[in-house]
Amino acid sequence: MNTARLKINFIIITWTVFLLFRLFFSEGINLLSFLIKNEAPITKSSIIVTGSALLFFKWLGVVAGTLVVFNAGRKLFLPVFIFCFVFLCYAIFLAIGSYGLWAFYFMPFCVLAFSCYTKAYQKALLYITVCYVAFYVFAGFAKIFPFWNALDWMQGYTIENLLFSRQKESILYHVFGVDIFSLPRWVVKAGVLGSVVLELSVVLILFSHKTVKFIVPLVLLFHLVLFLTGTPGIVEYTFGALIFIPGKYIERIALLLTNIKTRMHVVIASMRPSS
Amino acid sequence: MSSNFLRIAKSVISFIIIAHVLLYTSGRVNFVAAFSITCIFCFVWIKFFFLLQNKETISLLFLCLFSVQLAHVVLKRTTFPFSNIGMYSLVQKEKKEVPDTRNLYDEREEVVSTNSGLIVGKMDDNESKIVTRLLKKNDKKIDSLILLYYPGCAIK
Numbered sequence: 507m508n509t510a511r512l513k514i515n516f517i518i519i520t521w522t523v524f525l526l527f528r529l530f531f532s533e534g535i536n537l538l539s540f541l542i543k544n545e546a547p548i549t550k551s552s553i554i555v556t557g558s559a560l561l562f563f564k565w566l567g568v569v570a571g572t573l574v575v576f577n578a579g580r581k582l583f584l585p586v587f588i589f590c591f592v593f594l595c596y597a598i599f600l601a602i603g604s605y606g607l608w609a610f611y612f613m614p615f616c617v618l619a620f621s622c623y624t625k626a627y628q629k630a631l632l633y634i635t636v637c638y639v640a641f642y643v644f645a646g647f648a649k650i651f652p653f654w655n656a657l658d659w660m661q662g663y664t665i666e667n668l669l670f671s672r673q674k675e676s677i678l679y680h681v682f683g684v685d686i687f688s689l690p691r692w693v694v695k696a697g698v699l700g701s702v703v704l705e706l707s708v709v710l711i712l713f714s715h716k717t718v719k720f721i722v723p724l725v726l727l728f729h730l731v732l733f734l735t736g737t738p739g740i741v742e743y744t745f746g747a748l749i750f751i752p753g754k755y756i757e758r759i760a761l762l763l764t765n766i767k768t769r770m771h772v773v774i775a776s777m778r779p780s781s
Numbered sequence: 782m783s784s785n786f787l788r789i790a791k792s793v794i795s796f797i798i799i800a801h802v803l804l805y806t807s808g809r810v811n812f813v814a815a816f817s818i819t820c821i822f823c824f825v826w827i828k829f830f831f832l833l834q835n836k837e838t839i840s841l842l843f844l845c846l847f848s849v850q851l852a853h854v855v856l857k858r859t860t861f862p863f864s865n866i867g868m869y870s871l872v873q874k875e876k877k878e879v880p881d882t883r884n885l886y887d888e889r890e891e892v893v894s895t896n897s898g899l900i901v902g903k904m905d906d907n908e909s910k911i912v913t914r915l916l917k918k919n920d921k922k923i924d925s926l927i928l929l930y931y932p933g934c935a936i937k
Contacts, residue, residue, distance in 0.1 A: 529907060533908040534905070534910070540930050541915075541930075547923070548915065548918075603914070675892075
């Protein structure tokens with residue numbers, strides 16, 4: 507099996523497992539289902555998103571996701587899994603106005619599903635990378651767009667207000683007792699400017715693969731800082747960085763799994779009574 | 782690589798100029814930005830679609846899904862899939878007074894739901910986020926149902 511195909515398999519399995527635990531097994535889906543069944547005014551009377559439909563797609567997604575992980579009927583069940591994923595995310599969007607996981611994983615996951623129908627694995631990986639890059643670059647671009655108003659964002663008040671509103675709940679404050687606002691003001695300002703520059707510089711990944719080595723760790727560091735300052739929701743995008751794991755490591759994992767499988771076959775065979 | 786870079790740079794500059802002209806004339810930041818970017822993705826998407834060897838029905842399903850997504854962006858004028866697009870509409874130009882947040886507390890007066898659900902550990906992060914955002918709505922019916930779902934808890 508070639509490395510690109512192995513890598514696509516690896517991404518499908520890890521992302522599916524992650525989404526299963528993050529979304530499908532989340533108690534939040536049961537809560538939403540309970541609220542909708544009891545006619546709470548949260549889904550704007552949507553006729554599609556009902557309490558029973560939520561539970562149905564949750565469990566359908568769990569079954570489809572499990573089959574995808576074990577590569578059983580992946581061509582059929584990966585689209586089913588994606589559909590269930592979109593449905594649950596849409597219900598969450600209607601309820602709380604947040605896209606969450608949908609924003610990042612929908613398009614790369616569709617490319618992964620398409621890749622089941624093609625041998626252009628390298629091309630598929632490229633498109634997934636494009637999705638990753640686009641996500642960050644457009645996030646940075648949006649902050650300085652339109653350009654005549656970019657300075658308003660750079661003032662940093664938006665981020666300062668966000669950090670301040672979540673400070674008491676943040677790990678930095680709760681666990682380490684660090685008060686962000688006791689830090690010099692330029693630190694926050696520099697952080698705001700640095701985050702925009704970093705988001706925009708992710709585009710370099712498309713032009714030179716060498717830049718992955720320092721841009722991706724910086725992006726992960728950026729997520730870690732956000733996590734510590736009380737916005738852990740964004741941490742869910744860090745799993746996207748798995749696409750940059752070098753092929754040699756994935757080959758090693760595949761080899762290890764093959765060895766385990768072979769060893770298990772040997773052990774099972776030795777346990778059978780000889781005739 | 783350099784010819785590719787130049788080609789992409791030209792496209793990006795054209796996109797920026799066109800988007801700014803459109804913005805200057807129409808003033809609708811979210812709509813223009815989200816629509817333009819989604820169009821670019823449509824192009825990439827369709828290009829990939831034509832690479833497929835077997836264009837089976839299931840692939841068409843994905844194109845339909847993507848069309849639904851596009852329609853969602855255009856009709857609802859939201860910013861999906863780039864939730865930060867049109868961030869300008871969220872920009873705050875001065876320091877604000879932070880309103881008191883409402884959270885869920887258990888019998889021992891310990892907070893159960895926060896935006897940083899992970900630090901509490903009594904709810905998963907997704908659940909905590911949903912509860913926190915729902916409590917922000919200040920709706921009596923939602924509050925009472927949440928309390929019914931989490932017996933023994935109180936909202937403060």
